[in-house]
Amino acid sequence: MHMNSSAPHLLAEDRPEFERVLDEALRTAHERPELTAVGQRLNTTQLRTMALNATALIAAAAAAEYDHYVKVREDVRTPAARTGSVLAMGDASETAGAGVAAVVAVLTPILAGTAAAIFLIVGYLLTMLTPEPEFARALLTAGWIFAALTAAGxxxxAGGLLLTALRNGSTAFSDGRGGERSREVEQAGAAWRHALLERGVVPFLREALATPGTEPAGPAPRRPAGRIPDLGYSRPDYSSPGPEGGTAPGPRPSYSSPDFSSPDFGGPDHKPE
Structure with a gap:
C-alpha cells in the first residue's frame, strides 16, 4: 500500500466513526468503478477485516484533517469545562447570599411602604386635633422617612432586575459563540471523514482487490463422497489377471513361496533324488 505509515493512532472515541466510514464505503462499493471487483475474490467481510487490521495505515492518509479535528474539538471542550467549574463555584458561593438578598429586596419596599402609610395617616389625623399632640410631628417625620426607604427599596x-437582564444577555451571547464553535467542530469532523474515505479507505480497498495472489481464506474444496484421500502414495494393484489377450497382470512379488510338495514314492527301485 502506498501510504504514509506515520499516522497518529485514532482516539478510542473516533474508532466507531472510522468503522462507519469503512462500512459505508463497502456498502456503496458497487457505485465506484474501482471497487466493482468486491465479492469476486474478496468479499466485504474479508475486506473489512483487512481494513480494520490496517487502521493506522489507512488513517495516515487523513492525518492532517484528523489533527485539525481533534484540536478544534479540544479547544471547544476546554473552555466549556473551565466555565462550568467557575459557574459551579460561583453558584455555590452565591446561593446563600442570593436567598437573603431576594428576601430583603422584596420585603423592604413592602414593609417600609406600609409603615410610611400608617405613620403619615396617623400623624395627619393628630394634627387636626386641638390642641395638637406633641408627637404628631414625630409621626409625620417617621412616615416620611419610611416613604424614602420605600422609594430606595x-x-x-429595579437595579437588580437590570443586572439580571444584562447577565442573561451575556449568557445568550456566550451560547451563540458556543454554537459557532460547535459548527466549526462539525465541519472539521466532516472534512476528516471525507479525506479518510477518499484518500484512505477507498485506495486501500482498491489496492487490496488489485494485488495479485490475494486469495480469500475460504474452506478447502470438498472431495467426492467415497473417494480415498490422497496421502502421497498410491494404492497397490490388486487386479486379477485378465483373459488371454487382455490386460497383462501386474508384476509378481520378488520372492516365491517354499516348495512343500510331497516326496515321490514311485516304487522300490526308484530312489529319491
Missing part, C-alpha cells in the same frame, strides 16, 4: 429592586 424600589430603586434597588
Amino acid at each position: 424600589i430603586l434597588v429592586a
Whole structure:
C-alpha cells in the first residue's frame, strides 16, 4: 500500500466513526468503478477485516484533517469545562447570599411602604386635633422617612432586575459563540471523514482487490463422497489377471513361496533324488 505509515493512532472515541466510514464505503462499493471487483475474490467481510487490521495505515492518509479535528474539538471542550467549574463555584458561593438578598429586596419596599402609610395617616389625623399632640410631628417625620426607604427599596429592586437582564444577555451571547464553535467542530469532523474515505479507505480497498495472489481464506474444496484421500502414495494393484489377450497382470512379488510338495514314492527301485 502506498501510504504514509506515520499516522497518529485514532482516539478510542473516533474508532466507531472510522468503522462507519469503512462500512459505508463497502456498502456503496458497487457505485465506484474501482471497487466493482468486491465479492469476486474478496468479499466485504474479508475486506473489512483487512481494513480494520490496517487502521493506522489507512488513517495516515487523513492525518492532517484528523489533527485539525481533534484540536478544534479540544479547544471547544476546554473552555466549556473551565466555565462550568467557575459557574459551579460561583453558584455555590452565591446561593446563600442570593436567598437573603431576594428576601430583603422584596420585603423592604413592602414593609417600609406600609409603615410610611400608617405613620403619615396617623400623624395627619393628630394634627387636626386641638390642641395638637406633641408627637404628631414625630409621626409625620417617621412616615416620611419610611416613604424614602420605600422609594430606595424600589430603586434597588429595579437595579437588580437590570443586572439580571444584562447577565442573561451575556449568557445568550456566550451560547451563540458556543454554537459557532460547535459548527466549526462539525465541519472539521466532516472534512476528516471525507479525506479518510477518499484518500484512505477507498485506495486501500482498491489496492487490496488489485494485488495479485490475494486469495480469500475460504474452506478447502470438498472431495467426492467415497473417494480415498490422497496421502502421497498410491494404492497397490490388486487386479486379477485378465483373459488371454487382455490386460497383462501386474508384476509378481520378488520372492516365491517354499516348495512343500510331497516326496515321490514311485516304487522300490526308484530312489529319491
